[in-house]
Amino acid sequence: MSRAAKIEDVASRAGVSVATVSRALRGLPHVSQATREKVLRAAEELDYRPNPHAARLAAGRSGTVGVALPVLNSWFYANVLAGVEAVLAEEALDMHVVVVDGPDAVERFIAELPALSKRVDGLVLCDLFMPDQLWEDLAGGPMPVATIGVDTGLFDSVTIDNVVAASDATDHLLDLGHTRIGLIGAGPEAAADNESAALRRRGMIEALRRRALDLPPELEAAGSFSVAGGKEAMQELLGDTAPTAVFCLSDEMAIGAMWAADEAGLAVPGDLAVVGFDDQPVAEALGLTTVRQPVSIMAARAANFVLARLEGEEGPVERHVMPTQLQKRRSTDFRHLTHVHAHS
Amino acid sequence: MSRAAKIEDVASRAGVSVATVSRALRGLPHVSQATREKVLRAAEELDYRPNPHAARLAAGRSGTVGVALPVLNSWFYANVLAGVEAVLAEEALDMHVVVVDGPDAVERFIAELPALSKRVDGLVLCDLFMPDQLWEDLAGGPMPVATIGVDTGLFDSVTIDNVVAASDATDHLLDLGHTRIGLIGAGPEAAADNESAALRRRGMIEALRRRALDLPPELEAAGSFSVAGGKEAMQELLGDTAPTAVFCLSDEMAIGAMWAADEAGLAVPGDLAVVGFDDQPVAEALGLTTVRQPVSIMAARAANFVLARLEGEEGPVERHVMPTQLQKRRSTDFRHLTHVHAHS
DNA sequence: CTGAAAGCGCTTACAG
DNA sequence: CTGAAAGCGCTTACAG
Numbered sequence: 247m248s249r250a251a252k253i254e255d256v257a258s259r260a261g262v263s264v265a266t267v268s269r270a271l272r273g274l275p276h277v278s279q280a281t282r283e284k285v286l287r288a289a290e291e292l293d294y295r296p297n298p299h300a301a302r303l304a305a306g307r308s309g310t311v312g313v314a315l316p317v318l319n320s321w322f323y324a325n326v327l328a329g330v331e332a333v334l335a336e337e338a339l340d341m342h343v344v345v346v347d348g349p350d351a352v353e354r355f356i357a358e359l360p361a362l363s364k365r366v367d368g369l370v371l372c373d374l375f376m377p378d379q380l381w382e383d384l385a386g387g388p389m390p391v392a393t394i395g396v397d398t399g400l401f402d403s404v405t406i407d408n409v410v411a412a413s414d415a416t417d418h419l420l421d422l423g424h425t426r427i428g429l430i431g432a433g434p435e436a437a438a439d440n441e442s443a444a445l446r447r448r449g450m451i452e453a454l455r456r457r458a459l460d461l462p463p464e465l466e467a468a469g470s471f472s473v474a475g476g477k478e479a480m481q482e483l484l485g486d487t488a489p490t491a492v493f494c495l496s497d498e499m500a501i502g503a504m505w506a507a508d509e510a511g512l513a514v515p516g517d518l519a520v521v522g523f524d525d526q527p528v529a530e531a532l533g534l535t536t537v538r539q540p541v542s543i544m545a546a547r548a549a550n551f552v553l554a555r556l557e558g559e560e561g562p563v564e565r566h567v568m569p570t571q572l573q574k575r576r577s578t579d580f581r582h583l584t585h586v587h588a589h590s
Numbered sequence: 591m592s593r594a595a596k597i598e599d600v601a602s603r604a605g606v607s608v609a610t611v612s613r614a615l616r617g618l619p620h621v622s623q624a625t626r627e628k629v630l631r632a633a634e635e636l637d638y639r640p641n642p643h644a645a646r647l648a649a650g651r652s653g654t655v656g657v658a659l660p661v662l663n664s665w666f667y668a669n670v671l672a673g674v675e676a677v678l679a680e681e682a683l684d685m686h687v688v689v690v691d692g693p694d695a696v697e698r699f700i701a702e703l704p705a706l707s708k709r710v711d712g713l714v715l716c717d718l719f720m721p722d723q724l725w726e727d728l729a730g731g732p733m734p735v736a737t738i739g740v741d742t743g744l745f746d747s748v749t750i751d752n753v754v755a756a757s758d759a760t761d762h763l764l765d766l767g768h769t770r771i772g773l774i775g776a777g778p779e780a781a782a783d784n785e786s787a788a789l790r791r792r793g794m795i796e797a798l799r800r801r802a803l804d805l806p807p808e809l810e811a812a813g814s815f816s817v818a819g820g821k822e823a824m825q826e827l828l829g830d831t832a833p834t835a836v837f838c839l840s841d842e843m844a845i846g847a848m849w850a851a852d853e854a855g856l857a858v859p860g861d862l863a864v865v866g867f868d869d870q871p872v873a874e875a876l877g878l879t880t881v882r883q884p885v886s887i888m889a890a891r892a893a894n895f896v897l898a899r900l901e902g903e904e905g906p907v908e909r910h911v912m913p914t915q916l917q918k919r920r921s922t923d924f925r926h927l928t929h930v931h932a933h934s
Numbered sequence: 935c936t937g938a939a940a941g942c943g944c945t946t947a948c949a950g
Numbered sequence: 951c952t953g954a955a956a957g958c959g960c961t962t963a964c965a966g
Contacts, residue, residue, distance in 0.1 A: 250704070252943060263953045268945060276951055295705040299652065300943035303643040303958050318675060324668035331662060331689055340709075341687055345675055360594070361639040365684075473871035498871070505875040527817035527842070528872055531849040596959060607937045612961060620935055644959035647942050 251292035260288035271296070310340040311552055312366035314355065314374055316347050320471060320498065321526040322541060326372050326394060329545025337553060342366050346374055356380055363389050368552040370394065370545075371401075375441055390555030392548040395442055402551035402564040404544045408442050411537045411570040412449030415493050415521045418535070418572055420457055424491040424519060427454070429461060430479040430503055431495025431523075433468035443495055446523070450493055465489050469499065476502025484510050491519035491578070497529045497536055504534070504577070519578040533576030544568055595636035604632035615640070654684040655896055656710035658699060658718055660691050664815060664842065665870040666885060670716050670738060673889025681897060686710050690718055700724055707733050712896040714738065714889075715745075719785055734899030736892040739786055746895035746908040748888045752786050755881045755914040756793030759837050759865045762879070762916055764801055768835040768863060771798070773805060774823040774847055775839025775867075777812035787839055790867070794837060809833050813843065820846025828854050835863035835922070841873045841880055848878070848921070863922040877920030888912055 256271075257264040262281060270277045270285035277285075288294075302308050313330050315323045327343070334341045342365060346355045355362075356376060362369075366389070373395040384391060385400040397403040419427050429450055432443035451461050464487045467479035476499030483489060484506065494500035500522030507518045514520055522529055525538035551564060600615075601608040606625060614621045614629035621629075632638075646652050657674050659667045671687070678685045686709060690699045699706075700720060706713075710733070717739040728735060729744040741747040763771050773794055776787035795805050808831045811823035820843030827833060828850065838844035844866030851862045858864055866873055869882035895908060 250708075253945095254943080264944080265946080265954080266952060269952090272945095278951060281951075293704060295708060297647065297943050298705075298709050299643045299647040300958090301945075303641065303647050303960080304943075304945040306945090306958070308643065318672040319665075319668040321663075321665075321668075324663040324665075327671075328662040328689075331687065335689065343675065343685055343687060345672075345679065360637060361642075364594070364639060365642050473875050477875070501872055501875045528845055531817050531821070531845045532876075597961095598959080608959090609938080609961080610936060613936090616961095622935060625935075641959050644942090645961075647944080648959075648961040650942070650961090 251289075251294040253294070253296065255292055256285065256288045256294050259292060260285045308340070308365050308367050309338075310342050310366045311549070312342040312344060312362060312369045313372070314344040314346045314369065315372040316345070316374075318343070318345060320496075321528075322496070322524055323372065325541040326545040329542040330370055330549045333546050333549035333553070339553075352376055359384070359387075363387060368392075368556050370548045370552055371396065372545075372548075373440075373442065390552050392551035392555075394544055394548045397565055397567075399563065399565070402548070402555070402566075404547045404551070404566045404568060406539050406544075406568050406570045408445035409449035409452065411523075411539070411572075412446035412493065413453035414570075414572045415523075415535075415537055416450045416453035418574065418578065419491045419493065419519060419521065420453065420459075422491070422519065422578060424489075425459060426465065426487075426489045426491070427459075427461075428465040428467070428483045428489035428492040429495075430467050430469065430476055430483070430492050430499050431471065433466055434463070446495055462487075471496045471499060473498050473502040473505070475499055477506045479503070480506035481510075484512075489518070491515075491521070493521045493523075495523050497522040497524045497526045497534060499523075500534055500536065500577075501528070501532065504532070515576065515578050521572075521578060525573055529573070530575070533579075535575045535578040536573050538571045538573050540568055595633075595638040597638070597640065599636055600629065600632045600638050603636060604629045652684070652709050652711050653682075654686050654710045655893070656686040656688060656706060656713045657716070658688040658690045658713065659716040660689070660718075662687070662689060664840075665872075666840070666868055667716065669885040670889040673886040674714055674893045677890050677893035677897070683897075696720055703728070703731075707731060712736075712900050714892045714896055715740065716889075716892075717784075717786065734896050736895035736899075738888055738892045741909055741911075743907065743909070746892070746899070746910075748891045748895075748910045748912060750883050750888075750912050750914045752789035753793035753796065755867075755883075755916075756790035756837065757797035758914075758916045759867075759879075759881055760794045760797035762918065762922065763835045763837065763863060763865065764797065764803075766835070766863065766922060768833075769803060770809065770831075770833045770835070771803075771805075772809040772811070772827045772833035772836040773839075774811050774813065774820055774827070774836050774843050775815065777810055778807070790839055806831075815840045815843060817842050817846040817849070819843055821850045823847070824850035825854075828856075833862070835859075835865070837865045837867075839867050841866040841868045841870045841878060843867075844878055844880065844921075845872070845876065848876070859920065859922050865916075865922060869917055874917070874919070877923075879919045879922040880917050882915045882917050884912055 253264045253267050257267045267285050270282045317323050331341055368390040371393045381398045392402040394404050397405045432447045467482040469475035469479035480503035492503055494503050500520050504514050504520050507514050512518045522534050522536035525536045529536045597608045597611050601611045611629050614626045661667050675685055712734040715737045725742045736746040738748050741749045776791045811826040813819035813823035824847035836847055838847050844864050848858050848864055851858050856862045866878050866880035869880045873880045
């Protein structure tokens with residue numbers, strides 16, 4: 247009802263100076279037990295809440311960690327955000343979300359970095375791709391940074407081995423006897439703005455090469471990382487030169503591909519085997535074979551890297567490569583394939 | 591390289607006072623064109639970025655809107671967050687995310703409201719349920735608030751008509767000839783912490799009553815709003831008293847229910863018709879009949895309500911009830927049903 | 935239109 | 951262990 251209490255009110259009520267209140271409330275040393283209790287009581291009685299802006303201005307720290315990611319509403323990034331948020335909430339740190347969607351947004355992000363550095367103490371950057379020079383500029387700055395999905399060698403990072411993950415997935419399809427395998431999610435030009443996609447493409451091509459196969463242009467289709475994007479890409483791939491299997495760079499895309507197959511009257515896996523990427527819960531429900539990556543753990547680890555640096559950790563750059571696992575399910579099940587072959 | 595410029599540096603470089611710099615940079619009136627340009631140039635040359643903490647402390651405004659939601663990584667809430675974020679980013683406002691998961695977290699949220707009110711100018715509260723008294727306390731405060739999924743009558747709100755949505759879904763199943771219809775997502779005790787679920791349950795019961803049917807306990811199963819939760823709930827419902835149709839309170843749950851049905855050797859919709867809620871993209875891909883709600887629009891509208899109040903809008907409380915639409919798809923397709931009947 | 939000055943509410947050396 | 955005082959970097963009446 248009355249105006250909010252400020253530190254001065256607490257000080258006078260406790261009969262001490264504001265400096266002492268500040269120390270006592272933040273749990274700093276050099277405060278006698280008796281004084282501390284007196285202060286805590288006064289603060290309690292006044293329902294005192296420190297003004298964060300004043301504290302941040304005075305201390306030169308924001309108690310905030312920034313998180314940059316391309317979108318908020320895909321399964322993968324929503325889980326990244328949730329993972330980071332959980333860690334920060336535990337430490338009573340604020341989270342500052344920045345959505346960096348597309349090349350223009352990256353430019354804006356870069357331009358606003360000096361401003362951003364005034365409002366966050368550290369940064370988690372997820373799947374943000376920018377020129378080397380800018381990474382180095384960032385590294386020259388004072389802010390601890392951890393990256394997810396990108397490994398610059400300059401910052402603590404948590405990634406997966408996209409090449410291995412993709413070649414595992416491809417090997418699985420090859421082992422099932424497929425020779426015409428399509429790729430949905432990355433075209434030959436993927437690289438600048440989506441390094442992960444480029445690496446997965448490379449892993450796939452390497453696996454094909456080992457069996458003397460290649461990835462002709464008519465078996466590749468890019469598209470947005472969504473159900474609709476996957477569907478459209480699959481439709482592009484259908485026709486005379488249709489593959490017998492597709493590797494999709496996200497589960498959403500894989501579901502879209504299965505949808506397109508269904509509409510075209512193709513059975514999965516009989517006429518078309520499908521592999522996804524991520525292993526979101528829906529994938530298991532649908533029997534979708536997919537590459538599992540431990541999203542929450544990756545996000546939490548990146549957040550913890552930043553926290554450790556904020557606490558003064560000085561060690562060398564940590565570059566964690568997390569394991570992925572191919573989850574083999576119905577969408578590539580050879581038994582189904584056999585079954586279908588019996589039909590034809 | 592050198593230390594970051596502050597407003598004083600800009601002032602002296604432009605040859606004006608800091609007050610003038612402040613006005614010029616924020617586009618306030620009463621600054622001559624010539625002066626403004628001089629200031630802008632100086633700011634540009636020094637790559638000046640205002641310190642947000644100082645500005646917020648001095649102005650008593652945070653330029654930040656808070657968003658509270660139960661989780662970040664479900665489809666629905668991820669889209670709520672994305673919708674709010676898009677609106678705020680457009681206005682160059684910061685977003686402060688607060689995850690309020692479960693009753694304990696609600697208590698903590700309430701306890702921290704005084705602190706929160708110092709760091710945000712307004713609040714979007716999504717599916718937050720608390721005692722009437724606390725809503726009134728909030729309404730007594732200075733902060734503009736908009737609610738999503740809750741209509742207290744005290745704040746601008748955007749909701750759907752859960753009763754109608756659920757009875758539409760139920761009517762659809764009844765029209766198809768189902769008489770044993772299960773409910774997944776809300777038990778008889780749902781209410782305190784999940785009003786939407788309680789309302790949907792009521793809508794279902796009303797639709798059943800109109801046909802002289804009821805909802806016996808063995809046809810209800812609560813569970814977490816996830817694929818796994820839906821699966822478990824469905825498994826509970828299977829057995830001697832299994833329903834021929836289920837209404838699930840989220841698409842994730844519906845997908846889990848279909849999964850359980852599949853594992854039990856039941857065909858959808860032949861042996862079990864399934865209806866979901868939300869209409870996420872995957873639902874269409876799977877042919878899942880579901881209630882569509884316009885999530886992004888709801889989120890954006892709530893955010894805009896808060897913005898309008900922040901800009902001084904004084905009108906009466908806005909209570910928007912958004913339309914929902916039942917999307918009829920394969921998972922309840924009567925033709926399939928007929929087809930199956932022919933078999934038996 | 936412009937400036938001098940007070941003030942926003944904290945934290946942090948510096949003394950004692 | 952504790953306090954007085956300066957300072958963090960802005961905004962905003964108040965004058966002119």
